[in-house]
Structure formats: structure tokens, C-alpha cells
Amino acid sequence: MAAQEAAVDSVRDREIGVEQDHLDQVYRRLEEKIHEAEFLMDDAARRGHVGTPGALAERDAQVFRAGVHLNRLNSEFEDFLFGRIDLLLGKDGELGPDGAYTSVEPADDAVRDGRAEIAETLHIGRLGVLDADYSPLVIDWRAPAAAPFYRSTPKDPGRVVRRRVIRSKGRRVLGVEDDLMRPELTASLGGAELPVVGDGALMAALGRARSHAMRDIVSSIQAEQDLVIRAPAASVTEVGGGPGTGKTAVALHRAAYLLYQDRRRYAGGILVVSPTPLLVAYTEGVLPSLGEEGQVAIRAVGSLVDGAEAGAYDEPAVARVKGSSRMVKVLRKAARGALELPAADGAAAPDRLRAVAFGERVELDAAELQRIRQAVLGGTAPVNLLRPRARRLVLDALWARSGARRRYPDDELAAEARQAFDEDIATEPYFTEFLDAWWPELTPRRVLAAMADERRLGRWSRRVLQPREARLLARSLRRTGAEGRGPLSVHDVALLDELHVLLGAPARPRKREADPLDQLTGLEELTTYADRMPMRRSRVERLEEERIDYAHVIVDEAQDLTPMQWRLVGRRGRHATWTVVGDPAQSSWSDPEEAAAARDEALGTRPRRRFTLTVNYRNPAEIAEVAAKVLALAMPGMESPEAVRSTGNHPRFAVANQSHGAVANQSHGAVANQSHGAVANQSHGAVADRSHGAVSGGDLGAAVREEARRLLEEVDGTVGVVVAMDRREEARQWTAGLGDRVVALGSLEAKGLEYDATVVVSPAEIADESPAGLRVLYVALTRATQRLTVLSGERDMPDGDGVPDLLRD
Numbered sequence: 130m131a132a133q134e135a136a137v138d139s140v141r142d143r144e145i146g147v148e149q150d151h152l153d154q155v156y157r158r159l160e161e162k163i164h165e166a167e168f169l170m171d172d173a174a175r176r177g178h179v180g181t182p183g184a185l186a187e188r189d190a191q192v193f194r195a196g197v198h199l200n201r202l203n204s205e206f207e208d209f210l211f212g213r214i215d216l217l218l219g220k221d222g223e224l225g226p227d228g229a230y231t232s233v234e235p236a237d238d239a240v241r242d243g244r245a246e247i248a249e250t251l252h253i254g255r256l257g258v259l260d261a262d263y264s265p266l267v268i269d270w271r272a273p274a275a276a277p278f279y280r281s282t283p284k285d286p287g288r289v290v291r292r293r294v295i296r297s298k299g300r301r302v303l304g305v306e307d308d309l310m311r312p313e314l315t316a317s318l319g320g321a322e323l324p325v326v327g328d329g330a331l332m333a334a335l336g337r338a339r340s341h342a343m344r345d346i347v348s349s350i351q352a353e354q355d356l357v358i359r360a361p362a363a364s365v366t367e368v369g370g371g372p373g374t375g376k377t378a379v380a381l382h383r384a385a386y387l388l389y390q391d392r393r394r395y396a397g398g399i400l401v402v403s404p405t406p407l408l409v410a411y412t413e414g415v416l417p418s419l420g421e422e423g424q425v426a427i428r429a430v431g432s433l434v435d436g437a438e439a440g441a442y443d444e445p446a447v448a449r450v451k452g453s454s455r456m457v458k459v460l461r462k463a464a465r466g467a468l469e470l471p472a473a474d475g476a477a478a479p480d481r482l483r484a485v486a487f488g489e490r491v492e493l494d495a496a497e498l499q500r501i502r503q504a505v506l507g508g509t510a511p512v513n514l515l516r517p518r519a520r521r522l523v524l525d526a527l528w529a530r531s532g533a534r535r536r537y538p539d540d541e542l543a544a545e546a547r548q549a550f551d552e553d554i555a556t557e558p559y560f561t562e563f564l565d566a567w568w569p570e571l572t573p574r575r576v577l578a579a580m581a582d583e584r585r586l587g588r589w590s591r592r593v594l595q596p597r598e599a600r601l602l603a604r605s606l607r608r609t610g611a612e613g614r615g616p617l618s619v620h621d622v623a624l625l626d627e628l629h630v631l632l633g634a635p636a637r638p639r640k641r642e643a644d645p646l647d648q649l650t651g652l653e654e655l656t657t658y659a660d661r662m663p664m665r666r667s668r669v670e671r672l673e674e675e676r677i678d679y680a681h682v683i684v685d686e687a688q689d690l691t692p693m694q695w696r697l698v699g700r701r702g703r704h705a706t707w708t709v710v711g712d713p714a715q716s717s718w719s720d721p722e723e724a725a726a727a728r729d730e731a732l733g734t735r736p737r738r739r740f741t742l743t744v745n746y747r748n749p750a751e752i753a754e755v756a757a758k759v760l761a762l763a764m765p766g767m768e769s770p771e772a773v774r775s776t777g778n779h780p781r782f783a784v785a786n787q788s789h790g791a792v793a794n795q796s797h798g799a800v801a802n803q804s805h806g807a808v809a810n811q812s813h814g815a816v817a818d819r820s821h822g823a824v825s826g827g828d829l830g831a832a833v834r835e836e837a838r839r840l841l842e843e844v845d846g847t848v849g850v851v852v853a854m855d856r857r858e859e860a861r862q863w864t865a866g867l868g869d870r871v872v873a874l875g876s877l878e879a880k881g882l883e884y885d886a887t888v889v890v891s892p893a894e895i896a897d898e899s900p901a902g903l904r905v906l907y908v909a910l911t912r913a914t915q916r917l918t919v920l921s922g923e924r925d926m927p928d929g930d931g932v933p934d935l936l937r938d
């Protein structure tokens with residue numbers, strides 16, 4: 130036995146050595162490139178000028194980039210080179226089904242009597258590197274030739290015999306893991322038998338501890354995911370699939386792929402829309418680790434409008450009103466009605482105009498002014514842009530009222546007189562003041578703030594919102610303050626954007642700029658994230674300033690966008706192609722049909738291509754099984770994705786016991802080895818109960834701390850404590866002092882995130898919090914990669930095993 134193990138180890142060591150040699154060769158080549166570039170620069174400097182200034186600048190850039198590149202390779206990319214495939218001889222010139230790779234099938238004589246010789250070996254990495262004779266030392270993972278690394282499976286191996294994942298850090302290869310795609314073959318490489326090490330890289334990747342930043346999956350993308358990542362960018366690509374199927378990961382890798390494939394086309398920018406700033410923070414490191422970011426802006430849906438940053442949270446009933454497409458009508462009325470608002474200093478809007486022209490007094494009364502305003506507002510043009518027309522009609526009315534026209538029977542003379550009349554009036558300060566007060570320049574903030582007045586909003590929303598809804602909305606908007614400068618919710622931001630369109634601040638024209646990378650021929654293979662960072666900063670800032678349409682829009686957690694948010698996002702991709710990623714079973718929006726209609730409107734009639742991911746890479750089967758119970762309640766008939774691994778650790782059911790101030794520990798009935806002795810709760814003096822009387826905060830808090838502590842010992846990475854939104858503040862206090870591996874968050878904040886272990890606190894509270902509560906609970910239960918504790922209070926009606934009502938069979 131020991132001899133066998135030693136033999137395995139020696140094969141492993143030898144294979145690590147083989148890959149080390151290759152990696153050394155890659156670094157040597159990169160150093161050569163740097164020397165070449167340095168030589169060119171010295172040479173240029175010596176001669177003062179060589180070629181055009183453009184060529185000199187290009188050389189400088191080349192030296193700079195090559196240097197930065199090497200630095201980055203040394204320090205940043207832990208596994209710069211991560212894959213290898215060994216291929217059979219291929220059929221000549223054959224194209225893959227989507228053009229993704231050539232000669233996908235082995236040549237007819239590649240295998241003889243079950244034996245085959247490896248004809249070609251390719252190494253795959255985050256960036257491509259060519260040897261001096263232009264043969265590839267490393268192929269960029271997005272290149273067509275790299276596709277078999279991801280696509281081949283034992284069922285459909287194509288030319289791949291052995292697929293190897295290489296783990297390295299800096300310049301050192303640490304390990305290799307092989308998957309045999311054609312185990313039936315006796316394959317040889319250079320005359321010797323093809324060695325095979327380990328048993329697959331995917332499981333190793335999935336079992337790793339989680340941190341607060343998402344990792345790329347570039348070395349273990351699975352075939353069904355690769356199809357989505359490389360799908361042609363035409364029109365709309367929709368990606369469905371349950372929790373943990375890699376939708377977010379795939380969407381981000383797709384952004385990197387699209388840029389690689391057609392950098393010029395995406396110079397207009399790729400926008401990734403995320404539901405929360407937490408998910409943005411969690412995912413924003415992925416693209417840089419793929420060597421891409423320059424043209425990608427990852428934004429939370431509450432940060433899509435310049436100068437507005439959502440921080441406040443709306444109760445579900447308020448969110449429902451603010452998110453509904455009925456708000457378009459209300460806002461239209463508000464944008465027009467706001468012209469009548471009193472001025473900032475409280476002065477009432479003027480209701481008459483007295484002017485002096487040609488030495489005579491002329492006056493327009495309230496009815497006349499009202500008639501003019503109605504006439505101007507007749508169409509749908511933005512209110513602020515109608516001001517010049519309003520000004521002209523006022524002057525027309527003054528002219529008509531003055532009777533001056535009658536004095537000039539000659540048309541030409543009349544026209545001259547009219548011009549003098551207009552100048553006479555329009556240059557007077559009183560006229561400008563009148564116009565500023567009567568047709569003020571309105572800002573979205575000011576109109577939103579005006580909607581906080583219940584009576585006014587009642588008028589603007591008549592026959593569109595129910596009086597109760599209008600009241601709720603007005604009350605919630607009071608938070609924004611008189612000038613609208615107060616805290617905004619994510620739903621307010623969509624309203625602001627809509628108002629921006631209705632009021633019309635003229636958008637600045639979009640400046641399309643060629644990507645400087647395109648001009649540096651031959652250097653694409655040699656640039657890294659760090660190279661592009663300075664370029665990225667200025668570009669992303671400019672893109673934002675200019676409120677442009679992006680070239681491609683990726684919407685993550687698309688099921689959560691409200692109709693008003695779809696309009697907001699839709700405006701940023703009017704000419705874009707789209708990737709829309711989501712799972713209806715995780716939707717926290719209460720009216721999925723209304724949201725679907727708004728989504729259809731945003732995406733228009735563009736053709737759609739739909740993919741479904743079917744494998745859950747996050748949750749072990751034991752956790753997925755419990756979550757499936759809630760899915761059956763939330764979306765009867767909907768299938769759960771298949772969990773790819775099992776840990777043997779069943780979820781733990783615990784109950785916060787308020788009468789004795791103790792945590793009763795319950796293991797899942799089925800699993801005997803999960804029993805952990807009872808934990809005495811120290812906090813007997815229970816804190817006053819919350820309004821709905823589930824569990825007293827003190828008891829619950831102590832139980833949460835206890836569970837979080839336990840989980841910290843059981844896992845190496847992060848622990849998430851998920852509570853009803855209402856309990857967020859409390860939960861942060863409960864977990865204070867437990868260290869930064871523990872995070873407390875509200876159920877809606879948990880969207881898209883994951884932790885090694887989670888404590889889901891009171892499923893009933895989460896489920897009861899909104900009309901979509903069961904789906905939100907489903908999200909909460911599917912965040913853990915290793916361990917899950919479900920902590921119940923009385924409201925959860927736990928049974929003898931501590932299993933809450935909602936999770937029982």
C-alpha cells in the first residue's frame with residue numbers, strides 16, 4: 130500500500146516538474162519580450178528619432194506594458210497558467226458547431242486498436258503568450274482553441290484525451306489534477322504512457338473555503354456554462370437556473386469573453402447591473418483576475434443615476450408602489466404639475482404678468498397664463514425643454530393683447546415692430562424673473578420631494594394609485610426632505626431617472642473612442658489589468674458622466690428588477706446586446722407578471738436565445754434538500770438544480786428558547802452524528818420583544834451568537850447570519866465582536882452572496898415579511914457552501930426535532 134502511494138507521489142512530482150518546465154519557459158519568453166522592448170527604446174533614444182512620433186510612443190508603451198505585465202504575472206495571478214489539454218490528431222479544417230474550435234473530431238486514424246498517440250498539447254492561461262516562432266506557449270482561455278478545455282466531457286470528448294488543471298503560485302507550480310476524457314484508450318505521449326494524476330479539479334475548487342470576494346472559475350468552467358460564456362452576442366442571451374448554478378460567475382466570464390472576442394465593438398462599454406452594493410463588492414474582483422476590466426462597469430441598480438446613491442430601504446408595500454409601472458403616469462403628471470410649485474423661498478408661483486411695451490402696459494391674467502401653459506404642455510416633450518416655446522407663446526399673447534398689430538397693416542413693418550416689441554420686453558429683468566418663477570427649471574430631486582405632499586400627490590395620482598397607496602408613497606418620500614437631498618432608496622433612484630427623462634436635462638452627445646489597445650498591434654497578448662487600470666478609470670468615469678448607452682448590458686439577478694427599474698436599465702442599453710441572468714424562484718418582487726412585461730418592453734423585439742444551467746455548485750446536497758422544501762411551497766412544480774456534491778453534514782435545527790433563555794439544540798432527526806450538547810444561554814434578562822412577538826431579541830441574539838461561534842469553529846471561511854430585513858440592526862449588534870469572518874445581513878441583502886456557513890434566523894419571520902417572502906427564504910437557505918443552521922423561534926412552530934413548520938415534509 131505504502132509502495133503504491135509512493136509511486137503515485139512520484140508520478141505527481143514528475144508531472145509537476147513537467148509543468149514547471151513549461152512555466153519557466155513562459156517566463157523566460159516574457160523576459161525576452163521585455164529585453165526586446167527595452168532595446169528598441171534605447172535604440173530609439175540614441176538616435177533621437179526613429180520613425181514617426183507615433184512609433185516612438187508605441188515603443189515606450191510596449192516597454193512599459195511588458196514591464197508591468199511581468200510584475201503582475203509575478204505578483205497577482207496566482208495561477209496564471211492553469212490548464213492543459215492533450216489532444217488526438219484532428220480532422221483537418223473542421224469547424225465546431227458555433228465556430229468555437231477547429232477540428233473538433235479526431236481524425237479517422239487517430240485511434241488504432243484502442244491505442245492512440247497524443248498529437249498536440251495546449252496550455253491554457255489567463256493571457257496568451259507566443260514563442261519567438263509564434264507558436265503558442267499559453268493560449269488565452271477565451272481563444273477558440275481553448276474551448277475544448279471546457280467543453281469536452283467523457284460523454285462527448287472530441288479530441289481531448291486528458292484535461293489537466295494546473296495549480297501555481299507566482300512562478301511555482303504547486304499541483305496538477307487530471308480528468309481522463311477517454312478512459313477507454315491506451316494513450317501515449319512521446320512514446321511513453323500518458324500519466325494521470327488526481328481525480329478532478331472541480332471538487333477541489335468547490336470544497337475551498339470562501340472569502341468575502343468571489344473567485345473566478347476559469348480553471349473549472351463546466352461544459353453547459355461554457356456554452357453560455359461563448360454564446361454569440363447577438364441580441365439577447367437569457368440565462369436561467371437555480372441557486373448556485375454559476376449564473377453570476379458565467380455572466381462575468383462572458384463579459385471578459387466578449388471583450389476578448391471583439392474589443393472594438395465593446396469599446397462602448399459593458400454594464401453589469403447587480404441588485405445590491407454588497408453583490409457588487411463581492412464580485413468586482415473577478416474581471417480583474419481574468420485580466421479584464423477596462424470597459425466593464427459593475428453597478429448596483431441603486432447607483433445607476435449620477436449623483437444619487439441608494440442607501441435607505443423601503444418596506445415591501447412601499448416598494449411595490451414605487452416599482453410599479455403605474456408610476457410612469459404619476460410621474461408624468463408630477464413633472465408637469467411641479468411647474469406650479471411655490472419657489473424655494475416659499476413665494477407662490479406667479480398667476481399674472483404685467484409688462485410694459487412701447488410705453489404701454491399690457492397684462493396677462495391667470496386664465497390666459499393657464500391656457501398658454503396647457504397649450505405648451507399638450508405633447509409629451511420634456512418639461513424643461515418646453516420653456517423656450519412657453520416664452521414665445523407668452524410674448525405672442527402680450528403682443529396680441531397690446532393691440533399693436535392693428536397699427537401696422539403692412540406685414541413687413543408688423544414683423545419688425547414685433548421683433549422690437551419682443552426685445553423690449555424680453556430684455557427686462559422682470560420678464561426673466563417672471564419666466565423663472567412661472568416656468569422654472571425643474572430637477573428630478575425637486576419634483577420627487579414635491580410628491581411628499583399628500584394632497585398634491587393625491588391630485589397627481591388620481592385614478593392611478595389607490596388613496597392608500599398614494600398616502601404610503603407620500604409618507605415614504607418625506608424622507609428625501611424639502612429639496613429632495615435626503616436619503617434615497619433603490620426604488621427612488623428609478624423614479625429619479627424617469628423624472629430625468631420627463632423633465633429633460635439635455636444629454637450630452639456620446640463620444641465614441643477607439644480603444645487604444647486596438648492601435649497597438651501585436652500587444653493584445655501582452656497587456657494586463659494593471660496596464661489598463663489608468664485608462665479604465667478615466668473611461669468609466671466618463672461613461673458615467675455621459676449617461677451613455679452601453680454596448681452590452683448584463684443584468685444579474687434579473688428576476689428582482691421592478692418594472693420601473695427595467696425602464697431605468699433599458700435606457701442604458703437602447704442599442705446594446707444583452708445578457709440577462711436570473712431565477713424566478715428567487716424573485717423578491719411581488720408581481721412577476723408586471724415585471725415580465727416591463728422586461729419585454731426594455732428588451733424590445735430583439736431575438737432571444739435561452740440557456741438553463743442545471744447543476745448547483747454551491748450547496749451540498751444536504752442543504753439543497755432542505756431548500757427544495759421551501760421551493761415546493763414558493764413555486765410548486767419548479768425543479769431544483771442538482772447538487773453536485775455531498776458533505777455528509779446535514780443542516781442543524783436549533784430553537785431559541787425564550788422561557789428558559791436557552792438554545793435547545795436539535796440535530797436533524799435523520800442524522801445521529803450531528804448531536805451537539807445543549808448550550809446554556811447566559812442572557813436570562815431578555816430584551817423586550819419585538820412587535821410581532823416571535824422571540825425576544827435577547828434570547829434570539831444569544832442563540833445567534835452561539836450558533837455563529839460554533840460555525841466559526843467548523844469552517845475555515847465565512848459565516849453569514851441571515852435575518853428578516855426588520856432585524857438587520859439587531860443582528861449586527863448580536864454578531865459584533867465575532868470577527869470579520871462573520872457577517873450579519875437582511876434577507877434581501879443576501880442576494881447572490883455565499884458563505885461557508887450560514888445561520889438562517891426564523892424562517893417564518895423572513896417568509897412573512899413580504900408577499901414574496903417564501904422566495905426570499907429560498908434565497909436565504911441557499912447561501913451556504915458547507916454548513917447551515919436554521920434557528921427557530923416560537924413563531925416558527927418547531928417540532929420536537931427543532932424543524933420549523935415551513936421546512937417540514
Ligand SMILES: Nc1ncnc2c1ncn2[C@@H]1O[C@H](COP(=O)(O)OP(=O)(O)OP(=O)(O)O)[C@@H](O)[C@H]1O
Nearest residue numbers: 346349350351372373374375376377378746747881
Ligand atoms: N464551474 C465551476 N467551477 C467552480 N466553481 C463554480 C463553478 N460554477 C459555479 N461555481 C461556484 O458556485 C458558486 C455559485 O456560483 P454563482 O454565485 O455564480 O451562482 P448563481 O447561479 O449566480 O447563484 P444565485 O442564483 O444563488 O445567486 C460560486 O462559488 C461559484 O464560484
